[in-house]
């Protein structure tokens with residue numbers, strides 16, 4: 001167990017640090033977690049701690065109910081949202097939350113990030129949904145937990161698959177992305193932010209720009225992620241590829 005936790009602490013630390021490299025955060029406005037489903041433990045960034053003060057050792061280990069198992073620091077305030085997503089979607093293994101500017105723009109506007117082209121379709125098999133706003137009661141009751149509930153509700157109501165659309169923007173708040181592990185969730189956070197930016201430009205040039213055709217989405221998404229995926233190399237030789 002100790003060795004496994006050492007590895008996961010290191011991965012979660014590196015993923016958190018990479019948020020800065022990818023220019024996805026300012027100050028401490030973001031967090032990354034990863035779950036080990038065999039151990040039933042989640043490792044997450046400590047709340048409000050500056051990125052230059054992070055170490056693998058000060059990542060916080062909690063159980064699936066949020067009880068701190070290892071660590072002296074409080075876990076991220078967004079932990080209850082991460083927990084709701086891990087509970088609802090057993091296939092996911094890592095989660096990223098940021099307040100990245102372009103994604104927050106769509107969240108604050110209350111719009112889905114529409115599928116407009118191939119950059120989007122390479123990683124998201126459909127428009128990236130924007131949730132409804134939380135009610136006053138939900139915010140008062142259990143704000144971060146209800147944030148997770150509203151994300152799951154959005155995917156359920158629209159019959160969306162979180163494994164093929166690995167991200168969301170929460171109305172008036174910002175983006176959450178996920179993946180099989182923290183590294184893949186980071187990859188999706190970077191793509192989501194870039195697509196949000198590209199789409200803003202597109203809409204500025206032509207505010208009537210329409211969704212791109214389904215057959216282009218099928219070609220791009222399925223050749224990378226479909227049952228008969230063939231894109232790239234047989235061996236994974238590209239460090240940043242998924």
Ligand SMILES: O=C(CO)[C@@H](O)[C@H](O)COP(=O)(O)O
Nearest residue numbers: 028029030031047048076077
């Ligand atoms: O939106 C918020 C706080 O309002 C959070 O997402 C913070 O930006 C990050 O919180 P910690 O992970 O440091 O608790």
